[in-house]
Amino acid sequence: MATKTKTIEPIIWRENSLFLLDQRVLPHQQRWLEFNDSSAVAEAIKTMVVRGAPAIGVTAAYGVVLAARQAWDMAAVNWKEALTASLDELADSRPTAVNLFWAIQQMQRVMDELASDQSPEHHLLEAAQLIHRQDVEANKKLGQFGAALLDDNSTILTHCNAGALATAGFGTALGVIRQGFSDNKVTHVYVNETRPWLQGSRLTAWELMQEGIPMTLQSDSAAGLLMASGKLDWIIVGADRIAANGDTANKIGTYTLAVLAKYHGVKVMVAAPVSTIDWNLSDGSAIPIEHRDSIEVTHFNQEAIAPHNVKAVNPAFDVTPADLIDAIVTEAGVILSPTAQLMLKLKQN
Incomplete structure (x- = not known):
């Protein structure tokens, strides 16, 4: 039997930005934070804006999308090399939640299939959104x-x-x-x-x-x-x-x-x-x-x-x-x- 209850969505991708429900101020305040920078996403994971292993994994996947956008804007044909530091920063944000590393690895597989002169954002966004959907379906x-x-x-x-x-x-x-x-x-x-x-x-x-x-x-x-x-x-x-x-x-x-x-x-x-x-x-x-x-x-x-x-x-x-x-x-x-x-x-x- 399918559940009859409607649940909260703490992670939303909208208009090329990542939005996270700030869990530090719940239940007294429902505050959404907008992210366009992978370093800010890593800090949000570290400081418990978002928490819970599956949510951390989904958030990290979107963080990779933002990092790839930044790397492409800065380096274009060398975007893969420019992306390395951002991936390391995301991976270092929480050490125990294995979903974090799993999600980054999933995104890395997509990156490995792209040419160095190929804009990565669209492909990585599709991969992150797939991870997002699959998490809800798995749950x-x-x-x-x-x-x-x-x-x-x-x-x-x-x-x-x-x-x-x-x-x-x-x-x-x-x-x-x-x-x-x-x-x-x-x-x-x-x-x-x-x-x-x-x-x-x-x-x-x-x-x-x-x-x-x-x-x-x-x-x-x-x-x-x-x-x-x-x-x-x-x-x-x-x-x-x-x-x-x-x-x-x-x-x-x-x-x-x-x-x-x-x-x-x-x-x-x-x-x-x-x-x-x-x-x-x-x-x-x-x-x-x-x-x-x-x-x-x-x-x-x-x-x-x-x-x-x-x-x-x-x-x-x-x-x-x-x-x-x-x-x-x-x-x-x-x-x-x-x-x-x-x-x-x-x-x-």
Whole structure:
């Protein structure tokens, strides 16, 4: 059954410019920012104007279009050489989200087929728009696969934001939840606030409320109590990178939830497109973990909430081992109790 809900579109290409919904000011303000420069796009990715692995990948693809336009205007027949620094800048914007590198590689393949004296913008724009469309289509398909795993009257917990805002539209984890709600399988969703950027309280809660999906916001530390109550059926999250054996990097706190879920008999689902799988990494130990500025922990809205000069650590992600995951759901199918051998089915598709 197709979902009946309409979702947010956080990324728009219009009149030769890229427009991003600024996720730093949601939910209190809906502000669109216009981009015509690839360096500004890289900075937008780095500073969380746009976030979520699939959305970062789509945004980077459009960043390549803008970089190619600049390179052609500056260098014409040598545009490929002029483009190198911009591609490196985009690739360096966020280290963990593999979709970023996947999208740049897809665009690189198109560039390799073009002659050095051939204007690249039109061809690259078509490629970026294809990546954009395919992301939405993949999310809808994986949403249907994931919803099929849910029993009637399911209660869900989700962490961070893996919704329309984290993708080109519809969402991964929230795509499953949206489809499940449309299929009358999801009765309630609990949302972890997700410190320190509060993607749960600012973004996920807002998305679910926009679409009338029953939800309750809670602090991250309340998750164990919720599981102990016996009210929870599934934890459904997205992913920023999945290793070849199913180990999954997601927003910091996901690993903790998975350990608690194992103890309490709550199932864990990871929903992500196949482009999130890094087949070059045999397991999660090699996934690079982004460490962000400690001020995100010690301050809130630029106001100190911790003692002056306190030492703080701020890893943006953690890795959940595959044996704590009940299902990895992609547009290519579902892997239950993932192992390296089972994951290969997704590569073959």
